Amino acid sequence: MNPLAIPEIVIRRLPLYLRTLKLLQDQGQSVTSSQEIGDKLGISATQIRKDLSYFGEFGKQGTGYDVRYLQEQLQQILQVDSTWNLALIGAGDLGRAILRYSSFEEGGFSIVAVLDRDRDKIGRRIGKLQVLDIAKLPEVIKEHRIQIAIIAVPTNDAQEVADALVNVGVKAILSYAPIPLSLPAHIRVQHIDPLVGLQSMTYYLDPSQR
Amino acid sequence: MNPLAIPEIVIRRLPLYLRTLKLLQDQGQSVTSSQEIGDKLGISATQIRKDLSYFGEFGKQGTGYDVRYLQEQLQQILQVDSTWNLALIGAGDLGRAILRYSSFEEGGFSIVAVLDRDRDKIGRRIGKLQVLDIAKLPEVIKEHRIQIAIIAVPTNDAQEVADALVNVGVKAILSYAPIPLSLPAHIRVQHIDPLVGLQSMTYYLDPSQR
DNA sequence: TAGATTGTTAATCGATTAACAATC
DNA sequence: TAGATTGTTAATCGATTAACAATC
Numbered sequence: 001m002n003p004l005a006i007p008e009i010v011i012r013r014l015p016l017y018l019r020t021l022k023l024l025q026d027q028g029q030s031v032t033s034s035q036e037i038g039d040k041l042g043i044s045a046t047q048i049r050k051d052l053s054y055f056g057e058f059g060k061q062g063t064g065y066d067v068r069y070l071q072e073q074l075q076q077i078l079q080v081d082s083t084w085n086l087a088l089i090g091a092g093d094l095g096r097a098i099l100r101y102s103s104f105e106e107g108g109f110s111i112v113a114v115l116d117r118d119r120d121k122i123g124r125r126i127g128k129l130q131v132l133d134i135a136k137l138p139e140v141i142k143e144h145r146i147q148i149a150i151i152a153v154p155t156n157d158a159q160e161v162a163d164a165l166v167n168v169g170v171k172a173i174l175s176y177a178p179i180p181l182s183l184p185a186h187i188r189v190q191h192i193d194p195l196v197g198l199q200s201m202t203y204y205l206d207p208s209q210r
Numbered sequence: 211m212n213p214l215a216i217p218e219i220v221i222r223r224l225p226l227y228l229r230t231l232k233l234l235q236d237q238g239q240s241v242t243s244s245q246e247i248g249d250k251l252g253i254s255a256t257q258i259r260k261d262l263s264y265f266g267e268f269g270k271q272g273t274g275y276d277v278r279y280l281q282e283q284l285q286q287i288l289q290v291d292s293t294w295n296l297a298l299i300g301a302g303d304l305g306r307a308i309l310r311y312s313s314f315e316e317g318g319f320s321i322v323a324v325l326d327r328d329r330d331k332i333g334r335r336i337g338k339l340q341v342l343d344i345a346k347l348p349e350v351i352k353e354h355r356i357q358i359a360i361i362a363v364p365t366n367d368a369q370e371v372a373d374a375l376v377n378v379g380v381k382a383i384l385s386y387a388p389i390p391l392s393l394p395a396h397i398r399v400q401h402i403d404p405l406v407g408l409q410s411m412t413y414y415l416d417p418s419q420r
Numbered sequence: 421t422a423g424a425t426t427g428t429t430a431a432t433c434g435a436t437t438a439a440c441a442a443t444c
Numbered sequence: 445t446a447g448a449t450t451g452t453t454a455a456t457c458g459a460t461t462a463a464c465a466a467t468c
Contacts, residue, residue, distance in 0.1 A: 023390070035449080047435090
């Protein structure tokens, strides 16, 4: 339909490029090449150049890419050059691990509220945040202008929580629940499910050694 | 090369079908169709039938698929019809959340050992397991015939841990560290990185509302 | 039988890659 | 200048889908 639409598969590779550039920068490297990035990710250099070419020209012939500059450009493209406020639903073990996982901050996200429905958890402190009653969801979302939420509740509650999030205006959901969620088509959903990775690896393993 | 090789993208969809079948079974449904599975996953019915056809014929014309039977068949195909022993490296918040995450057990995996290098964590109990010294890695791997390990250590230690795992014969790694790992080509690696999902969703969000 | 749904073929669509001119 | 590497085109490759016969 839209001739300028960029394939989603390309968009999904950009965070990998960003992750690799961060690694290179941490190692003190200031210039890189499509070849080098590709080697680290197991992606062809041509593909990386092609992906970048959807958005502009970021390199220099004969030299490569300035690590810092390309990083900034990718952050702008993905709109993570400034911070998104996130709400985290679920203050169990998983929720706590997510809260302490520092990569979110580096990646352009800030978890500004944790909510749970469990009386025992509400009011407890986790890091800098106090666990709020899920009943306060509408106010929290409005106050912090939250468009993205993370679901880290038990499987059985996930669909209900997702529906509630959509009702209060959340536009994108990162779900750790291992079930497919039924949501309106305009809501973006990403799943984190370690089983998908594990079960696709076992296909290739030698069962005789088990 | 191999004319019978099944595309990896197909293999990666099978766990999603399995996940959906489990959901249907939990809801007490005994028969389903490619249409129904597809609707839940946002995948076309044709694609599901095509994917399954790589492995055989599992349905009945006019009726659909027996939920339990198709589940069993997919488990066999993915080799998760019996249990794989896993080692978990890293006993921090993330490691503890992973240990308590029950889906692994349902999915054909059992975490049989947790290891860490931190003196403060070694010896501590998490659920049924006691945290072991990472120095014991070779014995642990051998004793439990472990082919798959989960990395849940700080980013800076991840590559080192991965190298150590490969050295003791681990064949597949599920890494929660947000960096690309450099490993021999024959080692299977899957990454769990929530940033990839988040950063690809923000591309599509309206920044004016931020 | 009529309706539903599978399994499969062939056509289409889209993504990857090979090749190379441009140029630093 | 020679060497390196980008950006881009066109060719290739592979994945998805439309269509439909088979059949429960």
